[in-house]
Amino acid sequence: MFEPKIIAFLCTWCSYTGADLAGTSRKSSPWNIRAIRTPCSGRVSPEIIIKAFDEGADGVIVLGCHIGECHYDSGNHRTAKRIPVLKSLMELVGLEPERIRLDWVSASEGDKFSKVVTEFNETIQALGPAKWLTKGVGVDVPVLDETKVLQREG
């Protein structure tokens, strides 16, 4: 069974505590979510997400506070604008847009957290491994057909 590598950027004020709440209230969420705590969802710049895929991730989910609840009052505004633009950029270059997802999870929504994350895990499982890397990054990742792509080896 394909176990996708999913990177979750959790805003420390809302989603991270929401994830803890999901844990303490025994909500099940898939184990292969690798959580990264960020001061705000706005801190997740597009390069970080592209770098995550370059390092072998299959899916990236960014969870932040609801609009209007941001601790820095406009951080999630920026993310709300950035992620759709990034998704279309990645789609142009060959990455299914469903592999990047943005959602709002407040500190009290433990169950929403586990629902969103499990749902995301299933969509990525359906999509299969990301065809993004040209060479394995220390792990056995399906790679694009090198000979077709790289006329020049070495």
Place this chain on the structure above:
Amino acid sequence: MQTKLLQEHAQMLLDTAQVECVIGYSLSPRGLTRPMFIYRGEDVEQLVWNQHSSHNLAKYLREKIVDLGDTGKVAVVLKPCDTKSLNVLVAEHKIDRLRVHVIGMACSGVVKDNNQERLQDRCVECEMKQPLVYDYLIAAEHTPEVSPGEFDQDSWQTEFEDYSSEQKAEFWLAHFDRCLRCYACRQVCPVCDCPTCLFERDDSLWVGPGSSIQEKRMFHLGRAYHLAGRCTGCNECERVCPVNIPISKINQKLAQVIEGEFGFRAGIEAVPSPLLTVVSGKEYGG
């Protein structure tokens, strides 16, 4: 005809010391049209305006204003599409509009470098023949009309839509493989002007010194993203690329997305990109 008017106007500006430098185009000894900087009235006859005036001279404004200290004014020859870059620079407070005297040229399109009869892609579909912003307009009563010719947009756009994601990835990787990382696309861009580029850090945080194909892709994607909502489609990056990578296709795609999402086109007026500002009423998404 426009050349004559341009030279007279430049002569007037320089002789009356309204500006200290005129940035325009001139012919190189090999007959190549290239950027030129005129400081004295008697050099104005070097200024030309022709179908090869493709460079976006807004690129030089920022460093020329800094060179002239804090008082001097600069005159610059701008095509309609270049004036959009000027708007972006002014919107982001990169240059002081009062210190720039814009000589707006009505434009009927510039031709490709290697194929003189064909207008560049951006000119074929361009419907803005008059500059948006100008202090002095040089109209085009009768500039020689080059037949626009058909635009091969469809050969690139439609056949690309039905590619699978893997084919798309391999299409772009094949192009990026040729990239020399010479950064000409970044250096020629008027709005792409960070003091130290994110991708040129000594500690190789995002992109290392090597030129593996993934690092080249990371550079091009990151650069394209940083121009989302700021790129005005002058396509100079694609013209200068020594290995013909279709860079501006990425920027055009993002421009379409920004227009779809926020109904905003870069450079139409001096308003910063929606990505740089906080969400307003109708823009709320996600």
Place this chain on the structure above:
Amino acid sequence: MITRNLNDNCWLPHLGKISSIDNLGPEIKLLRVHLANGNGHSNEEFQPGQFAFISAFGVGEAPFGIASILTDDGSLEFAIQRLGNVTTALHELAVGDLIGVRGPLGNSFPMEKLEDKNLVVIGGGIGGAPLRPVIQYVNNNRNKFGELTILWAARSPSHLMFREDYESWRNIPNTNLHLTVDQPDDEWDGHVGLITELLDQVNPSSKNAIAITCGPPVMIFYADKLLSELGFSPDNRYVTLEARMHCGIGKCGRCNIGEKLVCVDGPVFSMDEVENFLEGYF
């Protein structure tokens, strides 16, 4: 460890084991390195003024002047100020870790030419590191040299380099040591101000004397101007120039000042050479 012997692949560094680390000041550490597989590469070959490329594995290489010629167990010392990526990585290493050492590189101070001359040694900040071997060399062969005047500067008293050597330097016969700092702290009672003021005040005589200067380029520029006013002729003034380097063996073309390569034709230059450089060094 290394598949081929060292001398035919000029890029292969010797592996050096750090035997001791001590703090010389804020952000400055003195690394003592024992060349593990230097196949007998001891430090006599290192002359005062030469430098070596130190590799912080995983980050990169950078040039550092050797900070001493005199170590009993044949190890080398390098003074490293934390400024960039390589220096930061070096500061994070512990005793027992391995670093790469590629050297000796560049030319050295012409010690024979300095013999039976009075010496004026001017060191500024981290620039004092390459001058310390000169002082040690003079101390080892004291009778060969005339009077030794040392002018030592730094931003603040805690930045003064090799403070624990000052006692031994003052005890070298016929030697006097002058210190200055830009910003004094409360216990500082010595001279305050730029090294050019100290040089003016000490006013060393230029008769039968040679001056050696090393420090930030701006300091070299002004100190040297003052030295020429004090009567030191260009061929009696030596400087070690600093340039960005990536190879140290005259290949990468980065450190050129005009047609001269700092790594191969320098880093030690006499001022009559520097004066007819095509390009300014500063």
Place this chain on the structure above:
Amino acid sequence: MNYIRQEDLHNWLADIGEEYRLTAPVEKDGVILYEPIQSLDEIVWDFEKPVNSIKEIFFPQTEILMELQISGNGSDEIKEVIPTEKNILLNVRPCDAHGLNCLDAMFLDDSPPDVYYAARRQNSVVMGLSCSHMGESCFCTSVGGSPGDTVGMDVMLSKYEEGFLVELLTPIGEALFSDLPVTEQVIEVESPFEKGLFPVPNEEILKKSFDSELWGMQAERCISCRICAYVCPTCRCFDIRDEVVGGSNGTKQANRIRCWDSCASEAYRRIAGGHNPRASKIERLRNRVLCKLYYYPQQYGMLSCVGCGRCIDACPVGMDITEIMSVLVEGPA
């Protein structure tokens, strides 16, 4: 003079291909580049000059010098990575081969020799193709080269009717191509058209004009990109850095990488602490031109401009080294 027909050469190349990696000009998206070829019909036979030069085969844009095994407790290991591939370079233009000589002077003759460049240089055979005409931006005849020059080549082919004239120039060339199906023919070949010469400033003109303001006028339009150095057959500035490529539980694998760099870029001479002796692009342009015409000859004995004109074609803003040279010699127009 030996003569070989196109098809004979074609089949001969087919079987040599197994043992050697064939590199030739190939056409990709309207751009002609020197690249290792997958099949013989990719080879381009009539072209002016590729965008890149054969420098890339001997001194690649990125090469791994060493693999480092970093374990941190005093037992790190270094394994050098010496290239072993054997190349045959086809259709090499005389200016590229001349450029190879310049690089040899620095990488091989100047001690210590560079092991990586030497390994590639010894395992490669250069098969040249003489130029039938001089291109628009070519000026090799002004810097000591010519369209039919055989410097730095092992074998020289010159187009003749529907085949090639073959000149075997070096022992390597003779050894490798001894079994070429050639026919002996006495043919007179007139030398291709020689274009007018551009003046090349000598040493004391360059020294005299070091501070002249013509550098400022020429450099004003430069945008400090790196194209001119990357397409040039003789530009050889490089940067060495380590790049971590993997690692698990405490040990790290890193590669020591050597990659191209260009003195036109702004941060080229910035030293620790931020001081940059060559901060303005005027000084950088002056350094680049003088390195070609004066510094390199001083340091390694050879003029390091071969007159291929690639920097003229590639420059986004139309800067032109022949213009700079003539302005230096005749003074500002």
